[in-house]
Amino acid sequence: MLTISLLRQDAAYVKERLAVRHFAKPEWVDDILALDEKLRKQKLETETMQAEVNSLSKQIGQLMAAGDASGADAKKREVAAIKEALQNGKTSLLELEEAIQQKIMMLPNLPHASVKAGKSADDNEIINTGGVMPELPADAQPHWELIKKYQLIDFETGAKLTGSGFPLYTGQGAKLQRALVSFFLDYNTQAGYREYLPPLMVNDKTAYGTGQLPDKEGQMYFMPEDGLYMIPTAEVPVTNVYSNTIVDADQLPVKMTAYSPCFRREAGSFGSDVRGLNRVHQFDKVEIIQLTVPEKSYDTLEEMVNHVERLLQYLELPYRILRLCGGDMGFTSALTYDFEVYSAAQQKWLEVSSVSNFETFQTNRMKIRYKDEAGKTQLLHSLNGSSLALPRIVAALLENNQRADGIYLPKALHGYFGAPKIG
RNA sequence: GGAGAGGUGCCUGAGUGGCCGAAAGGGCCGGUUUGCUAAACCGUUGUACGGACUUCAAUCUGUACCGAGGGUUCGAAUCCCUCCCUCUCCGCCA
Structure with a gap:
């Protein structure tokens, strides 16, 4: 606000x-x-x-x-x-x-000076690319075929248990989730982020604090009996940890990371865009969040962008970083960078992270403040980013690294996965 | 889920209708003392939103805030109602 x-x-x-x-x-x-x-x-x-x-x-x-x-x-x-x-x-x-x-x-956040007007995702600006585009054999398969081949996810049983878009991870597929989560969390905590494991449901006040309410009410699952919402991202509970507090100067910047499942209703979309892991109702994500003083928040944003970029480099995936235009930015953000990885068999760029500075938009709602040098109480700036959302990372890892005798994982994951390849 | 107790400032804790934004102690900050540290002593110590003054800041001033929301009253931290949370015992349970 x-x-x-x-x-x-x-x-x-x-x-x-x-x-x-x-x-x-x-x-x-x-x-x-x-x-x-x-x-x-x-x-x-x-x-x-x-x-x-x-x-x-x-x-x-x-x-x-x-x-x-x-x-x-x-x-x-x-x-x-x-x-x-x-x-x-x-x-x-x-x-x-x-x-x-x-x-x-109902007023959205004001875009930062560097944000160009733009109308849609087509007007986003590519500010950096990295990684090597893989060369796939002619018979390369999309990830949903590979998932079947190696029995990594059972979508049908997930649909039986819950409904479509609720994947049931099995065998090496389940283990890969665990490996990725552990790797991401370790990477974040080594960079000074404190680890949290938050509640997966929140009350309306909390959902309001980060801006999910009233703007995106329809996107969240709601439990009417108890008035609770399933979290669409760990950002919601974790940022609210500091709601209504005046943070001591010696605790700044506050750096938090959390793994959580994320629940999104995302109603009404069908077709190849949503096949396999491209779009699901429940997925895993590791989030990073910072609270910083206003003068430093854009440096912090750069730091977080670099942090996520290095993570993608560890995963050895081809990626690009986009600065979103005004027409494509979220309601609460002042400046957002999106990260996309190239999923080579689908020949598609998939969004895997979104790193944003919200300035005081969220902290004004949550009343997260600090005392400046003059002793005056001021709102902090809040920032967050995914590091990373798993499903599309998995899709790209599978598609880009497929070979006749299995899927070769990047070195960074070998220890976590307990093997160098799937299959 | 049942029974009971309780939620007060940074912390502990007093306060059952007006003199209470709130005793006392601790902490913090500032000062005195001191070769230094400690102790001792003195002082200060919240937030939000208005208004006055002002370039701003400082200052002065009003209102609100003692878990949340309602009510009673000229007047509520204090009495009544609803809700939330914490603790103890019982039940249930991973």
Whole structure:
């Protein structure tokens, strides 16, 4: 959520930045400011009345203590005279606060200066590529065939147990998941990230804090009996670890990593884009999260991008890094880099990570703050990225490394997997 | 799930209707003392949102906040209701 003080300070700038996203309702900024104006007036008026009531009440107490009952009664009548106006004032105050909240919540984050307008994924900018494109034999198979061949995942039984998009990993397929998770977590903790294993369901407050609510409500599985949401990413519970706290300066930057299964409803998409592991309802992911002071957050973003890039290099996969354009960025992000790996048999680039700086958009909702050198309480910046999402990594590993006698895994995984190849 | 106890500031903990944003102790920070450290002594110590002043900051001031939300009252940390959480015992259970 944008801060109201930013809108007050520079509405023109806010509108200009929203235009980079093609935000359809720039006039909301003015609506909000008009409401804010009213709110402050109403607040002053109401609080003045309240101050009067408080002072009279104090006097009543003193009069009663002095035994002056009739004096006290006179004051009580004075209070009663103010009471109705005060009640009305409080009510409209709440209404105004509610109205502002409703609207400001619908404003997406402002894109960073480096973000180009752009309309769709086609306008994203490739800023780096790496790795070697594999040369596959003519009879190379897509990963869903390889999965069958080596019995790594049983999609049919997963569908029987739950529904389509819930893979049942089996044998070496299951072991590979475990190997990847361990490798990613070790890699992250060696870089100073503290490991967490979070709850897989969260309440509405938590889902709101990172921006899943109200924007992406339909994407999460919901348990109506208990009012809980299945997490779509570990970002949600882990970032909220620090909600409503003023973080000690000596704890900054906060670096956290977590493995979790991720649950996504992603309704209504069929065809080759969603075959095999390209898109599923439940998948495994390791996430990295940082909370940093505003001055350093873009350095931190670069650091995280480099961190994920090195991980892809360890996996020996061909990759490219994209800077998302305004039209393709998520609601809460100020700047996002996407990582894609090339899945050679499908001949497709698959998104495996998304690293974003949210600036104060999330921390404003969660009230994650620190004290700056001047001792002033300020919002921290939050950042996160996948390191990495497993299914598409697995797809690329299988497709790119297939040979007649098995699938040859990158060296980094040998120890974790307990063997150099599948099959 | 049943029975009971409890949730107060950075921590411990007092406070059953007005003098309570909140005793006391500890911690933290600042100061005095000291060759240095410790001790001792003195002082300071929350957050949010308004307003005044101001370029900003500082300062002053108002309101709210004692788990959350409602209610009673001129007035609530204190009384009532609902919910959440923690602890103890019992039940169930990986």
